[in-house]
Amino acid sequence: MLINAELLLQYQRCQRRPFLDTHADRSQRDVPNELLLKLQQDKTIHRQGILAHFTCHKPDYPQGNWEKGHAATLELMQRGVEYIHQGVLLINYQELANATSENIVSSHYERYTLLSRPDLLVKQPGQSCFGDWMYVPANIELGKRPKQEYQVVAAFHALVLAMVQKVAPPTAWLILRTKKIDHPVDLAKWAPQTQQVLEDFIQVLESPDAPEVFISRQKCNLCHWYSQCYAIAQSQKHLSLLPGVTPIRYNQLQSLSITTLESLANTSPITLENLVGFDGEVAPKLIVQAQSALQRRPFILPNLPSIENITITAPVELYFDIEAQPDLDLNYLLGVLVVDRQANTEQFYSFLAERPEEEELIWQQFLDLVWQYPEAPIYHFCVYEFDTVKRLAKLYRTPYSSVQPVLNRFVDVYEQLTQSVALPIESYALKAIARWLGFEWRDKEVNGAKCIYWYDQWLETGDRTLLESIQSYNEDDCRATRQVKDWFVNFVRDEYGWRLA
Template sequence: MLLTDALLLDYKRCQRRAFLNVYGNRELKDPERDFLLKLRQESHYHVEKVLLESFPDSQRPHTDLLDLKALAEATEALMRKGVSCIHQGVLLRKVSYQGHTISLLGTPHLLIKQPGQSKFGDWQYYSISIQLGRRPKPEYKLIAAYHADLLTSIQGVEPNFAQIILRRQNRTFVELDTWIPRMLETLTECISMLIKEQEPEVFISRQRCSLCHWHSYCYTIAQSQQHLSLVPGITPNRYESLQTLGVFTVEALASTSPHNLGELIGLEVASQLQQQAQSIIENKAFRKYNSHQYRPNIPSSSIELYFDIEAEPEQNLDYLLGVLLVDNVKNTQKFYPFLAENPEDEKLIWQEFLKLVTHYPHAPIFHFAEYEVETIKRLAYLYGTPIHQIYPILSRCVDLHQQVTQLLTLPVESYSLKSLANWIGFQWRDPGVSGDQCVCWYDQWVKTGDRQLLESILRYNEDDCKATYHLKNWMVKFLA
């Protein structure tokens, strides 16, 4: 059996994903999404940029070798030769576990020579991992420790450290005394699962699962089982607590005494989860049991603005500031798409946005979640907008996501705008499109100039604004 660093990374993120990558039916995998392809391309560019700027003289094992064993031998030959920097080296060793032989494979981005003793002479190597993330996540450190452990078996001495290079060339060192024991424990668990062919239970985690190529397959199973992970607020730890009480279904969650649940997860959380389960069973919205603690803040006005943004995170660019203007006196709607057709136009669309919202100084600005407010602050700082001009705008912003989560419980699987709006009957004109897809479309627009891509982005953003409008109206009627 071959266990790679990529498979170990999958196991760290999701045990079920690692299992399915080895034993799953590949015909059941989702087609690769454009956003994943974009991330992979950005990761490749990031690695190439780091190599060009910081390690231009790195050497590779012979590229004409395809056999892993031969590549590992070629890598060790470069180490024995004392090459200062090795790119795309292959680390390979065999271990025995319960009568099974396991080949452990690691492919660190770089192996760097440094002074010290090893079987090669008065030098040794440490590994560098180049990652696209902005912070040194635990899974990055785990894989760095995996590479260091393989390196120890090859050079005969443990490296003093391992290094991770993140975005903007930010570097962090990994404390191997801490992370190698953690890695070995995870590695043993992964090997045991794969040898025993024990398929882990499905558990849907919205952020972690959304980009996985097994998502549809696992989600179908979860739905057929009415799995508790589909209930908002059920985390893996809470799920384990519910299991110890014999709570395995939504119906059981709705009927269990909140006091019994409260002993394990706290009375407030237990009450929230129980009401969420009741809402799902009855397909009915409720005022949250503790909503008396919060005052509704959903103003009404003759003119109302509904605000939604499309952004390109890699470029730190907000390229579309969409505003739906609703005139409740004339019973009209008009969509204002402030679009930066070129990334350099961000300042221009910011000024156009300011002109519109200041023209209606008493109009509330409805949005969903915190990003729109944070973007107003960011753009104001970036382009030197006076504070006295920004504060009145911020004071008019109304976050409907905050209002929903404080006041209401709805029969949904997540409290995203799309999930909430779909439940109250609103449909996007382009089913299946997400903000991630718009990021890809905008990148393609910049490269190709295909205006159909822009039209698709504008249509999606306008629907986001209209969904916010419909959600606001529904909430006003329901809370009344």
């Protein structure tokens, strides 16, 4: 069986995914979503941009024939070419285990072949089985910082390369999406950790059963096994579906045999508050969250912030939402819903930059609008809108007197709600809360990631229907924020038995 760098990368993110990749029916995988396709496209473009700076040789072999690919790579290494792109290096894992560990008796290791295909093999001075030179591996990654998973993969390439050229490379390199071209990998640190990751990974592969499901939304949403794992988690009422249950907290709960909603809901906060990942604030909040999920109704949280700080209903209210393209460092759509409760009117304003250079124009249009209502609170969901307004003001040198009074009117609905109530939902994302309240987006499948993809497509194709779809989604986000805010105000008012002004 082949173990490659991709399996090792995914194992560090989720032990279950590579098990399914190697054992499960591939036809049951999800279709790649737009964000995943965009990330793959971005990585290809990034890699091509980096490789354009090198004159590379690439081994010639039939696709998928790794043995011939390995032989072709060895031929290039023996010739001493400067750069090899996607060379193929093969070794049996038993060889590595015998060379780096003592008392290895695991004969099952022979079943596993390590396949290394670094983006670059770079010739360096030194001594190897090829002559007065050696090679070091370099990997091109889309990230902006040398994350642990990247360094483990780089060390994996170095370990395999060491066995092939009969000498350990002095380092390995990561080429990231930053101004600094490369990042050295400390192999003295990461090689032993990588060997341990390999050992643990093989133990998982040897198991007859897949590792336990754990739903981690940010990581899982891009996985092609998400639907399958999510269905299992739902059927089990798995605690990972409960907001606030992180892997560290889950392990702590398991150590106390707290594995169900019922057991967590009936736990005393004192039992949890001294555990790793918990404290006097997290413990009672998580218990109330379990009670909310179990009883399928909202609860006021303990230690509710001062009631005077709860948001109010105003005569005129503004609801604000931004669509951005992170790769372009661009905020291309500033949407504002103006609700005049006295006049009983609503008006949505969509300030759209059809080209990146129009960002400053829509920024000024946004300021002009919000200054028409100098007393109106500006409701938004999460801190992004607040931070972005500060950044745009700095970028375009907007006077302090024009920006600070606007920022003083910002009200983060997400912050107030999550500090005050527990809801019987799996996530405190805007969509999850608004849908629980009965709100629905006109396009049920659209999301922020799809809008990023659509805006890129608009820039390439000029198809205006893409912009119209983004604008509709942005308007629905503003209206969803309004519905969440109105529900929140009414719920707190009813719970306290008095009217918020």
